[in-house]
Amino acid sequence: MSNEAARSSRTLPLLPALKDATLSALVACGLFFFMIGLRTEQGSTGALEITTRFETFAMLVALVFAGSFLRTLVFGRGPIPLGRAIPPSLARQVASASRFAAPALLIFALLVPVLFYQNRYLLDLGILVLTYVMLGWGLNIVVGLAGLLDLGYVAFYAVGAYSYALLATHFHLSFWICLPLAGILAAFWGVLLGFPVLRLRGDYLAIVTLAFGEIIRLVLLNWQSFTGGPNGISSIPRPSFFGLPFADAEGSFSWTFGLEYSPTHRVVFLFYLILALALLTNWVTIRLRRLPIGRAWEAMREDEIACRSLGINTTTTKLTAFAIGAMFGGFAGSFFATRQGFISPESFTFGESALVLAIVVLGGMGSQLGVAVAALVMLGGFELFREFQLYRMLVFGFAMVLIMIWRPRGLVSTREPSLYLGERKT
Amino acid sequence: MSAAAEPILTVDRLSMRFGGLIAVDDVSFVAQRSDITALIGPNGAGKTTVFNCITGFYKPSAGLIRLQHPDGRAYLLERLLNFRVAKVARVARTFQNMRLFAGMTVLENLVVAQHNALMRASAFSFAGLFGLKSYRTAESAALDKAHYWLDRTGLLPRADDPAGSLAYGEQRRLEIARAMCTDPVLLCLDEPAAGLNARESAELNALLKFIRREHGISILLIEHDMSVVMEISDHIVVLDYGVKIADGTPEAIRNDPKVIAAYLGIEDDEVEKVEAEVGL
Structure with missing residues (x-):
């Protein structure tokens, strides 16, 4: 050749x-x-x-x-x-450097609010990127590990957001109570979606999940009395620092710590909040991959019939993948609601599902680092080309084609085994 | 031959119809404990269909399949469907065109096979999530078992390689090792020697004899390779066009005129006689 x-x-x-x-x-x-x-x-x-x-x-x-x-x-x-x-020497250097990529990215993420404290725009962008990193990691459980092509992931994001908004506005529950409730509700809807699609795979599964995403959006749009319809839900309670609100008043966060009030405090808090949620998603995924359930997900992706011949209950295995993936989508949704203070069905269109799926596929299915890098590249790229509105999609599409020629299996395509016999061999 | 003649698997008047096609018609046979029972027959005789009925992949149209565990518990396999045959009744199987988890490593394939035991030990992932000691002990036991079977099948040096990168013969052995990791009572092998060369076939014979001798596990196998069948089987069941035509020891089967006719056809001078019988 x-x-x-x-x-x-x-x-x-x-x-x-x-x-x-x-x-x-x-x-x-x-x-x-x-x-x-x-x-x-x-x-x-x-x-x-x-x-x-x-x-x-x-x-x-x-x-x-x-x-x-x-x-x-x-x-x-x-x-x-x-x-x-790319010359092989450079490729080798890149490969050896990539071992430090994950810790370096994490340290950078932790330092962003310190480095860019004055730059509100960059902080907001950071929050947006981290939200998509979290969504990508959540979807990665369903698509990357369990191999179930889900085109309606935004449905769980919406369920999480509306759960938080409705619980917080009607029952005045705090964010930390609403967050697990929103996650549980999203997981419940994940199981509900899971049941009818148990027998489906590949393209057929994709179509049904796509429809499910649209159904959720249309229900939100038309159930005026419950969800507010196209007007959405406004004045959702903003997050507080464990009970201390971010405001220029007595008893607020800045007052308690003797700081001068600044609206940036809340943004920084939101940044660390979504960072913590994303890292929780990552930690749980990494742990689950090394547990029997995670290995069963991957085995199911490889061959479902062989799984059954080994006594693995593929029904519950699939449903847990849907439920856990949906739960993290729900967490991200309730964060989105508390950050925006206003939600409407417009935020939960198919475009969002497609974007999250593109992040997972571009990053390399199953790779945590790849998904994080892809989210950064995609959303960062969007922002970078905001000036050239006209050519944005053109450049974006061209870049996608190039990356798929260069790396057809995503940015990080190597699979790390969940356990080794290596040390026993020696 | 088994020491005590005690049936482990009793197939009683099993029939399987797909629409108008009768794939298996009223087949009955018995497999004794710690025996190697072979199921043979020409292509399309219904061997794999019988297998799929026994291992829960098909629900038979009629008939009973009774499995008796050494501790006396009995299961009616036709009532257990799907994964429950493997999980509850502990029947393991391999596939005619191997079904390995190709993207996962050899070791992972063997650990996935111990899913149910590990799932219980990890308290359905909760104990495992926080790395409790009980789970770590169970995981190390699972690795020990995987190590044992890797050693037995000669795959130890390939343990951390993707299963899809193994040579054909190694993949066949890995599938048997994976089935053994589920701790089966009955091991069902669908053409384990297909595509193996003479040396690999001999190794397979040794492995199957070892499994039967050391672990006392009964084996049911479908096989076309007569060197394997005749050498290791204690008992042979012959199917043709979905009907059982013979059942007995290898010597008896070798000399059975019906079996010879099914495999080799009939002699020229007998054709006239047969034609006369059917009225041509």
Whole structure:
């Protein structure tokens, strides 16, 4: 394979390159003629008029031609050896450095409020990233470990958020009581979703979970008397520091500790709160992976029939995966509600599910570090390109394609065994 | 032969129909304790269907399957479905086209097999989550058992490699080791020698004899490789077109005209006689 590529690049395959380029240009012609070459606009009389943009069309086709020509000329017809684009010495350095990546990231996360205390924007972004890290880790249990493709994860996020909002506004329960209750309720809905989909796998499971996510959203939207419908729930109690509210008043957090009142206190508290919740998710996942239940999840992902032949109850195994994944989604949801102070069904669309799933797949299914890095890259990337609104999705899509060519199994694709015999061998 | 003739598995008038197709028709046989019982027959004879009925993957259309544990407890397997046959009645099985957990390591495959024992020890994950001592003891016992079977099947050097990276013969042995880790009373093997070379077949024979001798476990196997069947079986049951055509010791089966006819067809000069019988 490598010899072939090397040989073809030495002799410069002009003819095959021309052939490939012509083919690609023809396909581009067919695609772009109607999508870009023609454009309908409302004319002065109100009727639709066709305008043409043949220059743009010709430019794009020429671009495709040139790109395809160069690709075949440089790399030959085989797959692009992106792996070899990085010198092996650098790859080795990266690999050895990645051992320190997790502790370094953790220390950085702990220091963010100290380093960026003055920068409210970065603190808010940090909270957002950590929320998605937590959602990613929660979904990782269902998708990465148990291998159950769940496209409706946002449903549990919504259940958690609404549970907290309703319990806190109606019964005036504190955050620390509502949090476990929201988690339990979300887990209950996870089991409820689990029952009808016990026999489904892969694509079929994905469709049903997708529908489940939509059902929850539509119920929230239409059950006006209970959820407030499209108006959502507002004035959700903000979090307090274990009973001390963040306010410029007597008996508040800053008053008790003799600090000057600053609204940043609450943001910093929220940051550490979501960091703690995310780390709890991570700790539980890492522990569960090394327990029989975690190994049964992974075994079920590999072969469900073999699991049954070994006496593993696949029904309860599946339901626990759904329930525990949903529980962490519920925790994240109640954090979201207390942070925003206002929730409505608009925050729980399919787009959120897709984003969380993209984080898990991009990070590498089953890898905790990969999911955290992917959440940082995705949301950080979104923010970075906020200025170039027009090209944001273009750059984002292009980056996704590149990463999937370079690392088809996600950023971190190696699987760490849950236990070793290694030390016994020696 | 077994010391005391005591049945472990009694299959009584078992039938399995798929729509209009009768895959297994009124088959009865008995497997004795600590025996190696072989189930043979041409392709499509219904061997694997019988297996799937015994191991709870199919619910038979008719018939009883009775399993008697050494301590006297008896189970009607056709009433236990699915994972309960393995969990409660302790019947372990392997598959014709192996079903290993390919992405997990060899050792993990063997520890997953001890799921139910470990699950109890970890108090359904709560004791395990906080690393209590009772769970750690159970885990170390599970590792010891895995170590024992890895040693027995010669897979010890590959313990920490992904199961999918093993050679074909090693994967076959790993599947048997995994089944043994469930602590079975009856071990059901679906074509364990398929795809093995002569040396590997001989090793398999030795392993199965060892399991029977040292652990007193009864074995039921489906096999096409006659060198395995004739050498290790104590008892052979022959199926053809879903019907039992013979049942007996290897010597008796070897000389049974019905079995020879089923495997090799009938002699040319007998064709006329048979045609006359059916009225051609």
